[in-house]
Amino acid sequence: MPARALMIQGTGSSVGKSVLVAGLARALVRRGLQVRPFKPQNMSNNAAVTADGGEIGRAQALQARACGVLPCVDMNPVLLKPQGMTGSQLVVRGKVRGQVRARDFQSFKRGLMPEVLESFHTLAAQADIVLVEGAGSASEINLRADDIANMGFAQAAGLNVVLVGDIDRGGVIASLVGTQAVVAAEDARRIKGFVVNRMRGDPSLFAAGMEAIAARTGWQPIGLVPFLDRVRDLPAEDAADLAPGGAVAGGDLRIAVPCLPMIANFDDLDPLAAENGVSLHMVPRGQVLPPCDLVILPGAKATIADLSVLRAEGWDIDIHAHVRRGGHVLGICGGYQMLGCSIADPGGIEGPPATVAGLGLLDVATVLEGGKRLEAVKGHLLPEQARVRGYEMHMGRTTGPDHASRPLLDLCGRPDGAVSPSGRIWGTYVHGLLADGAARAALLARVGGISHGHDHDMRIDAALDALADHLEAHLDLDALLALARPVDCASTVY
Known part of the structure; x- marks a missing residue:
């Protein structure tokens, strides 16, 4: 039976895609599924060494941990590591391939799609389901040509998409509905469901908002996820997630x-x-x-x-x-x-x-x-x-x-x-x-100083379990799984 795959994209950067994929991975593993994480293209200076001697984004290493498997280079085949005045270091399938500037990368990233698809198919051969994470915003239509990170990859691999919006930053109705309005019609048809993330307060207050989004887009509401403080125990992916200026914890x-x-x-x-x-x-x-x-x-x-x-x-x-x-x-x-x-x-x-x-x-x-x-x-x-x-x-x-x-x-x-x-x-x-x-x-x-001797690895695993419990309670995981499509290696085009 071929593996299935589903792509999780966001209305913007830092809406919680990486954490949601990690939590979903742990939840689905607990249901007895073989799960693999995949992110076609990532940009981060927080990287991890893989078991096969390469490097990938730290978020994909965390997602691999949630799946109970060792990280490998196929989980994040293209990694851009910002490097100041030289642009970004380009890492392809775990190995440095040189430095690139943003404009130059736009012109040749199309050529990386065969390697990205090869990594995706390698993972699919090991899994019951592959959870694919997009990068940045699905609505960046200025970057749609030759895209390998969001709708370009979904189109090439024939995937359905669930779109994530962040209510904590405000404007979530407009960001979700607006995404459908600006993307090409063929891309919009790939989006089948949506998730509203990081709700604070009474979830019932946004029930009408969920209904409005569903009515305007035709997408299936997968769930409204309340803010979960335990995710602070998980490694952050981006330096933007750091909280400068104040003290973290309190001690002598x-x-x-x-x-x-x-x-x-x-x-x-x-x-x-x-x-x-x-x-x-x-x-x-x-x-x-x-x-x-x-x-x-x-x-x-x-x-x-x-x-x-x-x-x-x-x-x-x-x-x-x-x-x-x-x-x-x-x-x-x-x-x-x-x-x-x-x-x-x-x-x-x-x-x-x-x-x-x-x-x-x-x-x-x-x-x-x-x-x-x-x-x-x-x-x-x-x-x-x-x-x-x-x-x-x-x-x-x-x-x-x-x-x-x-x-x-x-x-x-x-x-x-x-x-x-x-x-x-x-x-x-x-x-x-x-x-x-x-x-x-x-x-x-x-x-x-005196250490209280906490086990850091156990702390991360406990946070992943708490996140999985949280998503089981607030998302319709059966509906999510129903949106995953079989991976057909022969049908991918670009």
Whole structure:
């Protein structure tokens, strides 16, 4: 029996498509179905390393987790990673294929459709149902020509579409009905149902709104989903989902994170946000770094460009003052590179070839060259020997006395990272370092904090289960499944 597939598109970005697909995946798996997530094209600097040695958007890795399977490159065959002045890094089926600017990408993305369809069919061969997530807005008719992310893919793969609108941002009736009004007639015919997401307050107050949308569009109402606070425990996909300016959770241990423009893999911070004894401050541009116990410089997709912004904001001065007062600093990946003495980009990987001075807090130097390292790793924190599991995702090589004599981690015999002679400055290339409770507790203890030892993986799985329960209660999943169409590999056209 061939697999079925259904596409979930949105009236705009950040209407909750990724979270809904994750919750639907977990709900359908609990019904005994083999489910696979798929997003033809994604744009995000929050990426994950896959079991087959590539990288995909973090949201698709979360969706794979909801399905109970390992992430693979076919789940997100085209990934665009914004990289400042060079445009975006283009990743196709898990591997870097170069840099592209937005206008250039529009002209050749049509040529990527065969590879996108091949990945889709690979997943369909493993599944009872494939849940396909669109990107951005279904109503972006200015991008419809050669589209591979929304209606273009639905047309090529012969899929029905369920459209999601976000009532929390307002104007949901107009955004849903307006989508039908502006898309081409053949695209509008593919939309068979709609979901209204993130309702706050009494759902009965929008009953007439659901009826109005259904009457004006002819689409089947699949459900009205109330806002669910537990989704905050799931990794965010976009930096726009971060909440700069305030403290996340409340506790005596204060951690400050400067929000740089090209911040990447910021879900490294999620385990800290969940610690009851920690106040995590995401500091926006225009504000000084507040007094704190620990400053964290997270990953960056364009390290040199973000280091320039850090200096322009005066945060370098704040960080050096913090260190003089006895404070601690942790740099992860691009943040680790910034902590060194210099960063060289002789081949112009991130922009014009250049060598710039780092913050000089670690006696190491970085050269951006060679292929991208994409690897799951495990090892121990030194000297505590606390277990560490995570992944590396970076271009460049960092060497120097602090790395050679005082690595932060032992990755099964390979040293990683560096520690300053004072023991208060730490750098590492390993993402996910803080997800392991023992390593997180050891690092927090170094700065006088106490971890409450929550299991981060269990917290995510519990949130996925709660989300699945929520969607079972508020969506007509039988009606949703009835809209899924069989995948016919021979009939796809573009």
